[in-house]
Structures are given as structure tokens and as C-alpha cells.
Amino acid sequence: MRTINVAEVTAAVARAVQAINFHTPAPVLAQLKDVWALEPSPAGKLALQDIVENRQVATERQVPMCQDTGMAVVFVRLGQDVHLEGGDLRAAIAAGVRQGYQEGYLRKSVVAEPLFDRRNTGDNTPPVIHFDLVPGDQLRLTVAAKGFGAENMSRVKVLTPANRLENVKREVLSVVQDAGPNACPPIVVGVGLGGTLEMAALLAKRALMREVGERHPDPRYAAFELELLDLVNRTGIGPQGWGGVNTALDVRIETYPTHIAAVPLAINLDCHLQRHMEIVI
Ligand code: SF4
Structure with missing residues (x-):
């Protein structure tokens, strides 16, 4: 049995929501550059050039690549041999989203309910969280910022x-x-x-x-x-x-x-x- 304090989860999620909004992983950038090179349409090529340049600027300046900084979606794979301490895992993930969106000055896009006054919750919570129980003693989180x-x-x-x-x-x-x-x-x-x-x-x-x-x-x-x-x-x-x-x-x-x-x-x-x-x- 391995013990993980949920404060660690909050800190990791806060870093992740900023990283995915600012930084383009090398394989994604390489893929965009490849299609840019091969696009035969002049207008399409120009659009891809803008996309690649925008992403490089976002990484260099640590600013979001898009005004829509997304709704946080988190896939949790919790190892059966993990003991969580320090509080509620769902609340810890939400706290990480709140902290990351505030620290990174990321746009808050979540409304409290879908039909009536649609009041913005003000901190981009709650995230959408999917839980899965798996063998092992690790906690794996896939953190996404889904553009609508x-x-x-x-x-x-x-x-x-x-x-x-x-x-x-x-x-x-x-x-x-x-x-x-x-x-x-x-x-x-x-x-x-x-x-x-x-x-x-x-x-x-x-x-x-x-x-x-x-x-x-x-x-x-x-x-x-x-x-x-x-x-x-x-x-x-x-x-x-x-x-x-x-x-x-x-x-x-x-x-x-x-x-x-x-x-x-x-x-x-x-x-x-x-x-x-x-x-x-
Ligand atoms: S879908 Fe939303 S997040 Fe994605 S590029 Fe378009 S506006 Fe930006």
C-alpha cells in the first residue's frame, strides 16, 4: 500500500492546466509543422503558419494559445494499492483547477447550470472527472482543457x-x-x-x-x-x-x-x- 497526500494532486493539476494552455508538446508541434509543409492550398498553408507561430509565441511568453482556455476534463486511474490521505480526491482535483486557472490568468468559462441564469462559477470549476480503478500503486491523471x-x-x-x-x-x-x-x-x-x-x-x-x-x-x-x-x-x-x-x-x-x-x-x-x-x- 502506498500513501499519497491529495495536496500533491492539487499542486500537480494546477501546474498541468497551465502547462497545457501555454506549451505545445514536441510531437504535436512536429505534426503541425509537417502538415504545414505539405498543405497545397495557399490559404490553408497560411492558416497553418499562423497556428504554428501562435503556438511558439504562447510557449515563449507563457500565455494561452487561445482565448478559450477550455473546461477541465480529468481522467483518473487510481491504483487499488493507493491510500489517499489529506482529504477528498475530487475536491483536491477541483482545487487544482481553481488554483491553476487563477494563477495562470486563464479564462473562466464554466457556468453553474446549463439552462437558466448560466452564472459563471468564476474559477472554472467544477471540472468533469472520470474515475477508473486499476491494479497497482500509482495515481495517473490525464488532464485536458476542452475547447467548446x-x-x-x-x-x-x-x-x-x-x-x-x-x-x-x-x-x-x-x-x-x-x-x-x-x-x-x-x-x-x-x-x-x-x-x-x-x-x-x-x-x-x-x-x-x-x-x-x-x-x-x-x-x-x-x-x-x-x-x-x-x-x-x-x-x-x-x-x-x-x-x-x-x-x-x-x-x-x-x-x-x-x-x-x-x-x-x-x-x-x-x-x-x-x-x-x-x-x-
Ligand atoms: S475550439 Fe475553442 S479552444 Fe479550440 S482553437 Fe477553437 S476557440 Fe480555441
Whole structure:
């Protein structure tokens, strides 16, 4: 049994929400530079140049890459052999989000309830937290700052198994085309397939947390990811919707067993920022 004080979690989350808003990981920057070099559309190329320069400036000056600094989403994988002390883990994560958004002067974008007065909570809490219990004595947190230009254009649908491959292609393309420039392309398309309605949505979000270049372990799904990426990039939407062949940087599929009667499908879009990082305590 290993003991972790939740104060450590608060401090790590506070650092993480700032880091993901200011700093671009090397593989993400390299991927953006690659597509910039290969984009044939002059307007699309210009958009990618702005995106790359903006990210370099944000890192150098330690300022946010975008005015939308996101809603914090945290995936927690808690080892069964961890003993937590010092308070409530959920509260400690929220305290880290509060501290990080205040210290980093990041925009506070969370409202207390969705329908009526929509009062801003003033500190970007609460975060959305997903808990998972896993073997081991480590606490792993994936911290993301989800931009809502892309979140707004996402979709959940339960399909029947008939014509499933074609129907998944049709839905993915329909979501990307409806999103157009609103999701701030080049986007990453997270596809959740299987489970139940809510599981599909969670799988799609998890897909967005993958690292650059990581494919589905099943070669059939890995090939389908690349096929969907090709289809999406043939839409011509291009970087920032200015036209071109780089509408998406990647399509990532996460899967789970499901019922004989259905193909639960969720499509969660992420903008080119791809703001997330993993913390291991
Ligand atoms: S979707 Fe992403 S790039 Fe677009 S405004 Fe929101 S955070 Fe910024």
C-alpha cells in the first residue's frame, strides 16, 4: 500500500492546466509543422503558419494559445494499492483547477447550470472527472482543457448493426461537414464505438487523449482510422475552414464490447490545440 497526500494532486493539476494552455508538446508541434509543409492550398498553408507561430509565441511568453482556455476534463486511474490521505480526491482535483486557472490568468468559462441564469462559477470549476480503478500503486491523471468550439459540434447516436461500416463513415463525415470551420480545424476526430450510449461518449473522449501517431491495437480498426482520416481530408474544409487537404490531423477510434442489437457511436471533435497531458504520482 502506498500513501499519497491529495495536496500533491492539487499542486500537480494546477501546474498541468497551465502547462497545457501555454506549451505545445514536441510531437504535436512536429505534426503541425509537417502538415504545414505539405498543405497545397495557399490559404490553408497560411492558416497553418499562423497556428504554428501562435503556438511558439504562447510557449515563449507563457500565455494561452487561445482565448478559450477550455473546461477541465480529468481522467483518473487510481491504483487499488493507493491510500489517499489529506482529504477528498475530487475536491483536491477541483482545487487544482481553481488554483491553476487563477494563477495562470486563464479564462473562466464554466457556468453553474446549463439552462437558466448560466452564472459563471468564476474559477472554472467544477471540472468533469472520470474515475477508473486499476491494479497497482500509482495515481495517473490525464488532464485536458476542452475547447467548446469543437465540443459543440460533437454527436452521439445509436446505430443498428445493418450497414454499420458505411453508416459510421456517413456519420463521421456528416459531423465534420456540419462542423466546418467552427471546430477550429485541423481537428482530431475521436470516435467511440460500442458499449452503451454513455460509454460510447466516454470512449470518444478517451480517443482524444491519445498521443500523436498512436493507432488502435486491432489492425482492422487501425486501418479504418486511416480510411476515415482520408475521407475527412477529402472534404476540402482545410485548416481553419480556408480550404485544403488538412481538415483533420487524425481520426482515433476507441472500442468496447456491445449488445447484439446496436452499434453505439459517439463522435467527439477536438481542435488543433490538443491540450492534454498525463501526470503520474
Ligand atoms: S475550439 Fe479550440 S482553437 Fe477553437 S476557440 Fe475553442 S479552444 Fe480555441
